[in-house]
Amino acid sequence: MxxxxxxxxxxxxxxxxxxxxxxxxxxxxxxTFDNWPPYDIIKTGDDQYRVTLAVAGFGENELSVTQERNLLLVGGEKAAAEDTQYLHRGIAGRSFQRRFELADHVRVVGANLANGLLTIDLKREIPEAMKPRRIDIKADLSLPKAEKTQIESDVKAA
Structure with missing residues (x-):
């Protein structure tokens, strides 16, 4: 529901x-909940992140990492081996596509494939115009002083 x-x-x-x-x-x-390939998302610094995907059996030329505006797409497509006859196939080699929503101003710094793990480093870079800035407050002693006004009068009501 x-x-x-x-x-x-x-x-x-x-x-x-x-x-x-x-x-x-x-x-x-x-x-539909698809949990393959498994992945980790790690915060490595104040504005730095790392996404690690377990992509055993995939080579560099079979993987793609694409960043769109606020989206990170990671895909893998295994070339079909027509002459191989498997007696048991336990290593997943199916195609996949993972989508990660990125916050504004997050960009991909680099990607690395080692030991069956695809590691993608991300960094949030906030533009200077959007960063908080301190405004100096100046004490101006030359402001005109307010004149005193009389609120009550000496005249009494009868």
Missing amino acids: RTAFDFSPLFRSTVGFDRVFDLLDNASRVS
């Missing part, structure tokens, strides 16, 4: 949050 949330009331009072609403809508959808 799926509970559909209606985000339309929020559209009236928000600007630029379309992507967030799309992410929430996609997360609420029931999809």
